[in-house]
Amino acid sequence: MPIYENEPVAVSYISEYDTEKITEILKTQFGNLGITGESFENKRVVIKPNLIMKKSPEYAATSSPEILDALLDILDGYSPASVVIAESSGGPYTKQSLEAAYNVCGIKSVTDKHNATLNFDTTYKVVDFSDGKTVKRFNIISPIADADVVISLPRLKTHSLTGMSGAVKNYFGVIPGLEKFELHARFPDYNDFSSMLVDLATLVATRAETINILDAIVGMEGNGPTGGSPRRIGAILTSRSAFAIDSIAKELICAHGVLSVKEADARGLASADADKISVIGDDYKSLIVRDFKQPDSKKRGLVGFLQTFSGGAIGEYFRPRPVIGKSCIGCGECVRSCPKETISLVSEKNKRIASIKLDNCIRCFCCQELCPIHAIEVKRRGIISFINRAKRDNK
Ligand code: SF4
Numbered sequence: 221m222p223i224y225e226n227e228p229v230a231v232s233y234i235s236e237y238d239t240e241k242i243t244e245i246l247k248t249q250f251g252n253l254g255i256t257g258e259s260f261e262n263k264r265v266v267i268k269p270n271l272i273m274k275k276s277p278e279y280a281a282t283s284s285p286e287i288l289d290a291l292l293d294i295l296d297g298y299s300p301a302s303v304v305i306a307e308s309s310g311g312p313y314t315k316q317s318l319e320a321a322y323n324v325c326g327i328k329s330v331t332d333k334h335n336a337t338l339n340f341d342t343t344y345k346v347v348d349f350s351d352g353k354t355v356k357r358f359n360i361i362s363p364i365a366d367a368d369v370v371i372s373l374p375r376l377k378t379h380s381l382t383g384m385s386g387a388v389k390n391y392f393g394v395i396p397g398l399e400k401f402e403l404h405a406r407f408p409d410y411n412d413f414s415s416m417l418v419d420l421a422t423l424v425a426t427r428a429e430t431i432n433i434l435d436a437i438v439g440m441e442g443n444g445p446t447g448g449s450p451r452r453i454g455a456i457l458t459s460r461s462a463f464a465i466d467s468i469a470k471e472l473i474c475a476h477g478v479l480s481v482k483e484a485d486a487r488g489l490a491s492a493d494a495d496k497i498s499v500i501g502d503d504y505k506s507l508i509v510r511d512f513k514q515p516d517s518k519k520r521g522l523v524g525f526l527q528t529f530s531g532g533a534i535g536e537y538f539r540p541r542p543v544i545g546k547s548c549i550g551c552g553e554c555v556r557s558c559p560k561e562t563i564s565l566v567s568e569k570n571k572r573i574a575s576i577k578l579d580n581c582i583r584c585f586c587c588q589e590l591c592p593i594h595a596i597e598v599k600r601r602g603i604i605s606f607i608n609r610a611k612r613d614n615k
């Protein structure tokens with residue numbers, strides 16, 4: 221199976237979620253990329269949306285139902301052996317959680333109109349990957365492990381940990397449920413975590429034909445992948461290569477320093493220089509959103525500089541950290557999602573709220589990602605607090 225080095229990316233302008241227009245765009249892009257009915261004939265096709273949490277589509281945190289609708293419309297005209305929608309969201313991988321995500325994210329109502337089924341099989345397969353640089357064995361949800369063709373439907377978002385959630389990051393959802401937190405705990409270093417993501421996306425592309433359709437019609441800016449705000453960008457990007465798509469996607473939202481893009485470049489999978497990616501269709505450069513809000517964890521400035529370049533205890537002091545806000549309702553979701561088990565519920569002023577012991581925190585920001593009411597902020601300590609602490613320590 222090819223891993224799709226140096227694959228082209230099809231780019232098409234579109235400013236609204238109009239299923240008919242999206243269908244036409246996908247047909248054109250498929251044609252330009254050599255994807256035909258034969259690509260799906262008698263194949264087990266699995267569509268992997270991004271359903272990170274049960275949120276309705278207007279929040280721009282999950283895959284657009286209209287793009288799924290358009291894709292299923294096209295597949296209805298071909299002869300695949302089967303078409304299954306499969307995803308493992310951010311929390312536990314259970315029939316109940318899948319049902320809730322399919323319903324709330326608008327996926328069920330669309331799927332019901334077509335020759336496709338929703339996955340409720342919560343088993344996984346152990347898959348060896350001797351070519352993996354960082355991980356040589358993954359547990360993969362069964363439909364993806366057994367697929368002949370995987371069509372990934374990411375949405376373009378910022379991401380507090382990785383900087384950007386695009387085509388490569390979407391494959392993290394093939395890891396069953398809470399095992400995602402184990403991978404966060406195993407790879408607290410951002411470089412290692414990104415290398416793991418590249419291994420994972422490569423593994424999927426080694427086992428099955430892959431097609432990646434990135435929804436950049438409306439993305440998420442700010443504290444993505446769940447706590448940011450929708451922001452119009454105006455395009456759909458399609459490629460067999462998740463790495464080539466991300467090289468261009470990072471330019472669209474000015475997400476500089478995305479480590480998985482650098483890692484893919486270092487491995488020769490796709491250049492991190494978007495000018496070197498072959499583009500078919502519209503010119504993405506006119507869509508670059510120069511003031512796309514980046515996550516708080518990635519903001520630079522003087523304290524960011526100090527954190528990066530001072531190292532040691534000073535660097536640690538300025539590291540962005542999760543902070544529980546006053547709106548916490550004590551639901552415990554962050555407690556369950558923390559890979560280092562460093563969050564607990566405590567009583568304060570007659571209510572239960574979350575409390576973080578930062579000593580053990582690896583800054584994975586899973587807690588922020590999965591808090592249903594976005595009560596967790598990412599903050600850096602300021603220069604003034606640093607000076608005050610230094611004064612106190614010297615007394
Ligand atoms: S911070 Fe969010 S996820 Fe954690 S207990 Fe409070 S409301 Fe729930």
Ligand code: SF4
Nearest residue numbers: 558581582584585587
């Ligand atoms: S407290 Fe939040 S950021 Fe820290 S390790 Fe736990 S989930 Fe990750």
